[in-house]
Amino acid sequence: MTATIQSFHATLSAGAMQSSHANEPAFERPANREGQTTMVTMSRRHAISGSLGLAAIGTLARPYIANAQAKTAVCWLNQGFLPQEDAAMRKVAEDYIKESGNKLEYSIMPFMALNQKTISALTSGDVPDLVFMDAPSSILPQNAWEDKLVDVSDVVKPYEPQLSETAKLCSTFYNKVTKKRSYYLCPIKQGATPFHIWGDLVEKAGLKMSEVPQKWDDIWNFFKQTQKPLRAKGMRKIYALGLQVTTVGPNDGNNLFAHFLIANGGQDIVTSDGKLHTDDPKVREAAIKSVEFMTNLYKEGVVPPEALSWNDADDNNGYHEKLFVCDFDGTLSTELAMIKNEQAFYHEMVTMAPPQKNDGSPMATQVNAGGGYIPKGAKNVEVAKDFMKYFMQPKVMNENLKEGLGRWVPAIPQLVKDDPFWLQSKMPCLKPYVTEAVLNPTIPVYEGFTPAWGQANAEQLWGQCHANVIKNGMKVADAVDAAFKRANQIFATMVM
Secondary structure: OOOOEOOEEEEEOOOOOOOOOOOOOEEEOOOOOOOOOEEEEOOHHHHHOOOOHHHHOOOOOOOOOOHHHOOEEEEEEEOOOOHHHHHHHHHHHHHHHHHHOOEEEEEEEOHHHHHHHHHHHHHHOOOOOEEEEOOHHHOHHHHHHOOOEOOOHHHHHHHHHHOOHHHHHOOEEEEOOOOEEEEOOEEEEEEOOOEEEEHHHHHHOOOOHHHOOOEHHHHHHHHHOOHHHHHHOOOOOOEEEEOOOOOOEOOHHHHHHHHHHHHOOOHHHEOOOOOEOOOOHHHHHHHHHHHHHHHHHHHOOOOOHHHHHOEOOHHHHHHHOOOEEEEEOOOOHHHHOOOOOHHHHHHHEEEEOOOEOOOOOEOOEEEEEEEEEOEOOOOOHHHHHHHHHHHOOHHHHHHHHHHOOOOOEEOOHHHHHHOHHHHOOOOOOHHHHHHHHHHOOEEEOHHHOOHHHHHHHHOOHHHHHHHHHHOOOOOHHHHHHHHHHHHHHHHHOOOO
């Protein structure tokens, strides 16, 4: 779908606040993923309302730059899926401005637009002072490798003992010029991938959520059963599964395949030293099992046929329209987009973490990190770093993510354990999601180990592997070997 963008652009300073407007803020946003038409209209009153809330959560460390040295930083910020996320981001900016006296000139834009604009800026050298992204793993590893990012270790190190291991691994990358790993991301948030299920449709199909099995493949096979009885009851266009066997991406198909690999024992396809292990028989067997299972589901007709060309928004849209019963997709964007539909949000949708691998051992979920990073060539690195020092304070981090309704969890796990919001919320989707992302076993996305994995994903190797089986009639083992061959070529160009 073609993106239409109206970015909210504001230049703000603590000493340049103008009088409030009487109009209430208006938000118009479809309940789906980034890249869709987005309009944000806000009053000055809304922009500064709630900024006094910081006083209620305790005294915060003051930013590091004195007001007499006030400067302006240009910031590109990721638009959330919900108006609440954008309001929370504006509030952090406003509060920092008041605390520091510095100025932040910022634009809020959808993920895909921000992604494209950032890539162009890094290529041309005409860069902002700070980029804040929810899911920067498609950009950070390669650009850290090419020495195009500013080392932010001085910002992160004071908070390092409090960060989760996955947050640290997803924020440090190898630089081929300096020949070492360093922090190139100031981590604020993390997200996991749960199952999103229409529980009411499971019951309508004559099954019970209490009967959902524990093992990975068994879960998919269980929900596969819903399609036939639902169609018999008049839902003639419904499918069982929102399986992203896509060749388009950019993220969902790769994420799904990685979790299938983990579930089948292929977790060590890439290890923490950045090495690829396609020569490991266990990894090859896991890949073959994964591709065979996924392509068989598609061939059986329990997945919408257009799934081969889905982008990252399409499975969300299909789920909201009840095109299928079960989806596996990152964060709580799927549920939170429907929070105003009380029946669906509180009574019909079910969020579930994947319990076990196929061998019965606990399933480890891949977790990414989002936050701020600074391109080389930025004119006001000092202010950009100062803003992120402010943002990384635990109280600031926690309040920001809570105000965003918990779609992302804090990069500091203790915040989840200390604040009852996270595990005692009335929102039924939050506890299982937080449990998966923070309390259950997790591993970092493979981009945290090497930029080569990011390139493999950018080429959609795993989606092409599925397409070779489904459309081109290739044998599964041959399709996997072809993908592995190309992966080996990519990794050979990025030896760490």
